[in-house]
Amino acid sequence: ENSPAEKKGIQIGDIFSALDDRPTLTMSLIETHLYLKDREKNLLRIRILRGSKTEEITIKRTLLFKEPFSYTLKENTGGLLKIHHLYPPCVSKIKEKIIPRLKIQKKALILDLRNCHEGDIEEARKLINLFMKAREIGYFAQKNGTRQILSCPQNPELEKLRLIIWTNQATIGAAEIVAGVLKEFKEAKIVGLTTPGLVAKQSYIPLENGDGILLTSGIFYLKSEKTLWKKGVEPDIKITEKNPNLTSYLKRSLSY
Template identity: 30%
Template sequence: MNSRAKFLVVLSSTGLVAFLLLGAVVSQSVAADTNTGRNGVYPHIAVYSEVLSRIKSEYVAEPDMNGVSLGAVNGMLEALDPYASFLNATQFKEYVKNYDTYKGELGLVLAKKFGYITVVSVVPGSPADKAALTTGDFIETIKGVGTRDMPLAFASLLLKGEPNSTIDLTVLRRKPEPQKLTMTRAVLTYPAVESKLMPEGVGYIKVSVLTNGKVKEVATAVAALEKQGAKKLLLDLRFCATGDPEDGAELAGLFQGTGTLTYAEGQKYPKKIYLGDEKKVISKLPLVIMTNRGTAAAAEVAAAALQGNKRAALVGEHTYGNASVRRPITMEDGSAIILSVAKYYTPEGKSIQDNGVTPENMVVEQDQNAGDSDDDGIPDVPTKGPSEDMILKKALEVIAKKA
């Protein structure tokens, strides 16, 4: 079966799971209108139990009910949160023991989509980058094991290992057939913040990751550009998906000294507001920010904060949608759910994880290092050779109009 056909099968089956889950949610919502407290949950459980019962009694062959139940749990979590994971007791024990022990990585930022592990972004210069993996790629197998219904956290663990060790992956794209890769893990070196003075006094700053210390590098770059005569600033956050949301608030605080930058809140997570502070502002020059579908996490928080406070204009593509506080919640049998317990919000109160960030100046770009995709969601094979940077072109047009 070719990659396109495989994807359509996955999409169809995922749609069925979503339909069943939606029916359960509707039942719960209807019950909530006539019941209070815990009573509203019972119709949901009843629908789920009846579906399992029908599968067991009427399916063409006796099904593996453990697999069916696990698939239902994983489908429910993915429908709720593309970054959530259910780990059985053995998996969770291994995850806790080894995740921070292994230093070799591929440089992938991952999520779940249509049941598969999908690439949000890659760290520049990493093994994943050198293998031309890109936003939207689906990882079909890891070490020969299919990733459909594989917990995201466990997939992340499998991808880690000792530096210089190898790992086999199969990547799903539109064409040609699924691509088999053997990759070598490495200790990641995060790229430094890049900057240069462009014509017309435009100071360009490229931020590839927002890990610890990168905000200070941005501050240093801005100061240097202003000394060189920069009159306007262009902040490139494309494919920046590594870093904690708090670092995004810190980055926004370099340019916005008043108002709410962002806030985090959850059902049992007290609301935490991040405010601008004039003492921390390093520049008040006109600012334009570039984003794309690989912009996520800290970079999204920064972009949303500066857009929401009318401090910067955004140019580019809709961002990915990944800004939450995730924690493991353990079960009695030793298994665990890794779940978002709080989400980060824009100054206007929109969930960044649920909505992403939409630039007011939308530009869809076929990047030379990133596969585009059609309606079915599978990216094409990355193109080779130079192509015009349409987002940068538009950003320069927008910034030229700023005083």
């Protein structure tokens, strides 16, 4: 929201056919993501397929968020905590700046994970541990049959706080773990759209020529044995509007 892409009319679900004349058919999702984040080029030309038409849009790259999260008060809620990305020091800053304000809330907190497509597993685990405690919240199944267990052993500071979680098609990876675990353990209500199910552990292997190989070494399962890989997190309350905005999500959340 409020990004250069949104201001140019680009929407979630748009099909990119080329980036700076480079066809996206030859690019993996990881390559596309890295290309979009290239800091050496200020401008980016995007070719978009919309029905039978092709449109070309030029946007300016910019840093969207100075902080990994934002918190705003919303009427009839415990506030809106929006996670922009799940990299350190996201959770430590939440503990420092936001938790004292959340502890006094009586109404449900909205945890906004829409468009949160970046982050690491450990930061996701720490965020979950703010709301619940469990010896095992899920695991990564390795190809050799072993399991890497994820646990939340610390006493949660916000255990009694009710949760409503917002998701969309750009709630990816670490954010999907947060949504899936809190839905299963804490019965958090999910409002929005089904997430894409891209929840996997990946390892980067650098090569001598400067290239690298990104390997998927494990896929995530909830403690109930349900996998999120390629299935995603299903909403309890589905947003059916074509281009839902914050008002749409708030209305459905407050009507629950």
